[in-house]
Amino acid sequence: MAEISQKKVLEYCIGINAPFAIYKNPGEEKITLLISEEVGVYGDKELSGYLKKSGFVIAPFDLQHDAGLFLKDDFVVEGSTSAEVFEAIKQIKTSGDQTTESKCYATYNSYEKQYRQLYKAIESGKIEKAILSRIKRVDGVDDSCAADLFYKLCSKYPEAYAFMYYTLNSGLWVGASPELLFKVENNLGTTVSLAGTISEGEHSQWQNKEEEEQQIVTDFVTDVLKRYGVDEADVDGPKSVKAGRLFHLKTIYRFAVNGLRDKLGDFVKDLHPTPAVCGLPKNEAMEVIRRVEEHMRSYYAGFIGRINNGNVELFVNIRCMKFNDGGVDMFLGGGITVGSKPEQEWNETELKASTLLDVINEIKG
């Protein structure tokens, strides 16, 4: 019998609201589609258990307030699948339509107001850094082009983690993240510190402000590693890395996992959210973000990824958007420190939007 292509299965899943996740790892060709008969919903205390299973993890920015989601790998489709498996996938029971939410879409003025409040917390010494995010609305992009959009992200940004997922709890999200949170392959652990942004045009002109922003994340990561007994990591960077039309500063840490194996859940919860998406000190920055931002981050700035036979690949859910009521909500953030200026930060979020907007425009022709 004829094989059914991965794209056809993906379009079917999107069309009927079946829980799925599809992803491509940075620098690899293989695209994996994972379809689940049901979605596990968990709180922060249960994360450790889920990291030992086999499937796909979706964690929110704030695990203490929002639910984590888990897709078991009931069906895995790479390339294509048989008509028989497709028939089995068609038996999955789906649970209605995606719920829409009213969102707060920032204008420059409302963004600046939030910026001023956040900056006050920096001036007062309560926090050193926090990420201010906003939602940019783009109308006229519905989920009928979601599959094309995802495959286009894969080809346009081969060095990104391209992903898309749907659950009833989360809705349909898609993105191309430049940021690894944590990876374990065999006994080798990898994490990164990624922060500091300049546009293509300014490349190589790193200022103190960006270097300091990166250093804050680097110090945080080093501290978490030390707390978990990782004293000897192979440290590579900071180096400039390209992400769409931007460059970031990135430091890579590689280390033996050994004693960490039994504490992976706690380690991930301490590492997440890093000051690349939250701030420093972590709890105070989280409190300021909750108070100042007018929208809910939900899964933006959370983490996502495949868990398989003890191997873990988690990426930070940024450069992402959610399909919502005939359009998309793009989630865009940037690190604010004492040297920041609101207009520059707003412009940086506009540049970050280009990662997805460029692909939307190519699809729309």
Ligand SMILES: C=C(O[C@H]1C=CC=C(C(=O)O)[C@@H]1O)C(=O)O
């Ligand atoms: C929070 C985001 O990016 C982070 C990752 C890299 C550089 C960043 C920055 O320079 O602000 C952010 O920390 C986002 O894209 O929404």
